[in-house]
Amino acid sequence: MKIESVKIFVSCPDRNFVTIKITSDEGVYGLGDATLNGRELAVATYIEEYCIPSLIGRDPFDTEDIWQYFYKGVYWRRGAVNMAAIGAIDIALWDLKAKALKVPLYQLLGGKSRQQVLTYCHAQGKTLPETMDAIRQKAELGYQAIRVQSGVPGMKSIYGIAKSSKGYEPAIKGNVPAEECWDTNKYLNFAPKLFAAVRKDFGEDLHFLHDSHHRLSPNEAARLAKELEPFHLFWMEDAVRGELQEAYRHIRKNSTTPLAIGEVFNTIYDCQTFITEQLVDYLRMSVPHTGGFTHMKKIAALAETYLVNMAPHGPSDISPIGIAANLHFSISINNFGIMEYMGHSDLTNEVFPHGYVLKEGSLYLDETPGLGVEYNEKLAEKYAYEKAFLPVNRKEDGTMFDW
Ligand code: GCO
Ligand code: MG
Numbered sequence: 001m002k003i004e005s006v007k008i009f010v011s012c013p014d015r016n017f018v019t020i021k022i023t024s025d026e027g028v029y030g031l032g033d034a035t036l037n038g039r040e041l042a043v044a045t046y047i048e049e050y051c052i053p054s055l056i057g058r059d060p061f062d063t064e065d066i067w068q069y070f071y072k073g074v075y076w077r078r079g080a081v082n083m084a085a086i087g088a089i090d091i092a093l094w095d096l097k098a099k100a101l102k103v104p105l106y107q108l109l110g111g112k113s114r115q116q117v118l119t120y121c122h123a124q125g126k127t128l129p130e131t132m133d134a135i136r137q138k139a140e141l142g143y144q145a146i147r148v149q150s151g152v153p154g155m156k157s158i159y160g161i162a163k164s165s166k167g168y169e170p171a172i173k174g175n176v177p178a179e180e181c182w183d184t185n186k187y188l189n190f191a192p193k194l195f196a197a198v199r200k201d202f203g204e205d206l207h208f209l210h211d212s213h214h215r216l217s218p219n220e221a222a223r224l225a226k227e228l229e230p231f232h233l234f235w236m237e238d239a240v241r242g243e244l245q246e247a248y249r250h251i252r253k254n255s256t257t258p259l260a261i262g263e264v265f266n267t268i269y270d271c272q273t274f275i276t277e278q279l280v281d282y283l284r285m286s287v288p289h290t291g292g293f294t295h296m297k298k299i300a301a302l303a304e305t306y307l308v309n310m311a312p313h314g315p316s317d318i319s320p321i322g323i324a325a326n327l328h329f330s331i332s333i334n335n336f337g338i339m340e341y342m343g344h345s346d347l348t349n350e351v352f353p354h355g356y357v358l359k360e361g362s363l364y365l366d367e368t369p370g371l372g373v374e375y376n377e378k379l380a381e382k383y384a385y386e387k388a389f390l391p392v393n394r395k396e397d398g399t400m401f402d403w
Helices: 040-055 063-071 078-098 105-109 128-139 184-203 218-231 244-252 270-277 292-305 320-332 346-351
Strands: 002-009 017-026 027-032 119-123 145-150 179-182 207-213 236-239 260-261 357-359 362-364 392-395
Touching: 002 040, 002 244, 017 040, 017 078, 027 078, 027 320, 040 063, 040 078, 063 292, 078 105, 078 292, 105 320, 119 128, 119 260, 119 320, 128 145, 128 184, 145 184, 145 218, 184 207, 184 236, 218 236, 218 244, 244 260, 244 270, 270 292
Parallel strands: 119 145, 145 207, 179 392, 207 236, 236 260
Antiparallel strands: 002 017, 017 027, 119 362, 357 362
16 A cells, blocks of 8 residues: 555634645545644644655555654654654554554554543633632533633633633634733632632542643742642642753652643653653643654553553644544553543534544543544635634743743
8 A cells, every 4th residue: 555645734613723634545544633733834834845745655554664754764853843743644644554454543552441531621710619610510511520720819811711701722813922921929829729619619529630831930839739739639730841850859759749741742752751750640742742653652651661641631722633543542551541621612523523422521432443533624624724822921020931
C-alpha cells in the first residue's frame, strides 16, 4: 500500500480545528487532529509545506519509520508546532492502518485494559454560589470527577471562567490576544476557602480537581498544596510552569496533594525528570499534541515503570478526532488515571460524527474500525477559519505574567 494523497482542512464549526486526511492508493484513509489552539495556521502550513511532499508514495503502515523521519530527520527538533504536526500525521496513519485491518484502533495498541475511560468535567462560576450550583448540576449528571474553578473576589477575570452563558472557551476571536490581570495573593487566600466550602456541601465521595494554570512560584505552590491537603483533591494541576522540572521537588517535599502537569509538553524530554524522580502523580500530555501514538506509548511505558499515571488533556480545542485518539490510548494502557473531557458544541459534533459516548462521567468506545470518527468535509466548508487567540496575562502593576 502507498500514500497517494494528503489533505489539510481548516474550519471553524464554532471554534477552529485543523484536520489531516491521508489516503492510500487502495482508497483507505485515516484522519488526524492538527489543532493547536491560537496557532492553527502554523501547524497547517508546516504540514502542507514541509511534510506532505515526503509522505507521498510511502507505505502508510510504517508508522515508526515515518515518525522517526519527521522527528529525527528534522534538525529543528521538538516544539509545539512541529510535534502537533507529527502527532496529526501519526494519528492519521494509525487510523488508516486500523481501518485497513478492520479493527478498532485500540486493538493495535494492546487491546482493552478496561471497559470505559473515566473522565472529569468542568464546573465553574464567577462567584462561590455560582460555582456550587455548577458543581451540583454536574454531579446530578452522574460525573464522578469534577474540576472546580471559581472567580476570585477582587479579581476581574481569571482562567477557566466563562464570559458568557455559552460555557467556557479559552480562545477569544480577534486580531490580537485579550489581556487578563492577575493577583497571586488574592488567589492564594481564596482557593482553600473554595475547597473547604465544596467539601462541606458535597462530602467526601466526589473527586475534585483544580487547575492553577502555571501561575505560582514553587514556594507558593507548596503553600497551596499544603493548605488543600485536608480537602483531598484528586489533583492540583499546573501549579508551576514545567520548564524547570526540579522546581517540583520543593512542592513534593512539602505536601501529599497529588500533582498533575503536562498539557503544554510535547516530548518525553519535557517530563523525564518528573517521571524518574516521581515528582508528579499524573502526566497530562495529549496524543495529538505529543507526537501521536508512536511517541505517547513510549512516554506511558517510562511513566509506568515509575508508577506515574497518564491523564490526557481533553479541552474543547482538541477536536473529536484528537479526543478519540486520547480514548484509544487511555483504554489500552495499564497506567491510566483519568481523562479530561470538556465536550464539544452540537455543530462541532455534526462536523465530526463519532461513535464514542459519555455515560455517567465515563466515555465508551464503539467497535468501528479505526478511530471511529468521520469528518464531514461538505458541512465544514461552510465554516471558514476565524482568527482567535488565547489571552495573555499581566500582574496588576502591568508586569507580563504566565497565562
Ligand atoms: C485544561 C487547560 C485548558 C487550556 C487550553 C489551552 O486543563 O483543560 O488548562 O483549558 O488552557 O486547552 O488551549
Ligand atoms: Mg490545564
